[in-house]
Amino acid sequence: MGIRLNKFIASTGYCSRRKADQLIQERKVKVNGKVVTELGLKINPDKDKVEVEGKVLKPVQKNVYIKLYKPRGYLTQLGKDKFGRKTLSDLFEEIGFKEKVFPAGRLDYDSEGLLILTNDGEFANKLMHPKNKVPKTYIVEVKRRVNLDTFNSMRKGKQLEDTFLKPDDIKIIKKKRNSTILEITIHSGQKRIVRRFMAAFGHPVIRLIRISVGRIKLNNLKPKEWEYIPEKELQRTIKMTGRS
Secondary structure: OOEEHHHHHHHOOOOOHHHHHHHHHOOOEEEOOEEOOOOOOEEOOOOOOEEEOOEEOOOOOOOOEEEEEEOOOOEOOOOOOOOOOOEHHHHHHHHOOOOOOEEOOOOOOOOEEEEEEEOOHHHHHHHHOHHHOOOEEEEEEEEOOOOHHHHHHHHHOEEOOOOEEOOOEEEEEEEOOOEEEEEEEEOOOOOOHHHHHHHHOOOOEEEEEEEEEOOEEOOOOOOOOEEEOOHHHHHHHHHHHOOO
16 A cells, blocks of 8 residues: 655655655655656555655654754754755754754744754654644743733734734743843744744844743753653653644
């Protein structure tokens, strides 16, 4: 019985299903030597030869789940950036990281904190899929002091240019002389969503740190540090995605 090509690619740990679809559309995938562009194509993993960007793929023998503290100034992508910005591949080389994994989700170039790395494409897909509403929590420092009226408006949510965002939870951690530190939990994964939300209230972000995804927590990791995700955190997060 065949399986969808994007699912097979994800199962090898090469990338997520979403990224696999992108690579198929970019004509970077071959099956039995022929370029394919059909997203719903099914293959027989035991008989068909699948190549992605010139590399023959084979199913992984063991799934790996890692938490990494991504520093600011790195793109959440593998390989090189055409504009010369640093990527995860550069970070991996700097810290001597050898595991063959890909990021499950993204974290902006100017943002830092928890990034989940895995070779389990099914887990990554479940984690990132909007319908599963996996919560993500951030510590965010914004310009100027947030007054009570503005904070109450933040709690009610805001219509942005492409979506309405209402935080799952938001609280003020500390007020400084010229800034405010808040903790915000959302389940949206849209690009720069927290930064856009804060800017809409006239409070541009100074610093943004993701501290949790699902039940997986950053805890005491420092920038560029990583560790394998504890079984309890992993299983509780898997349960949130609806995966058995």
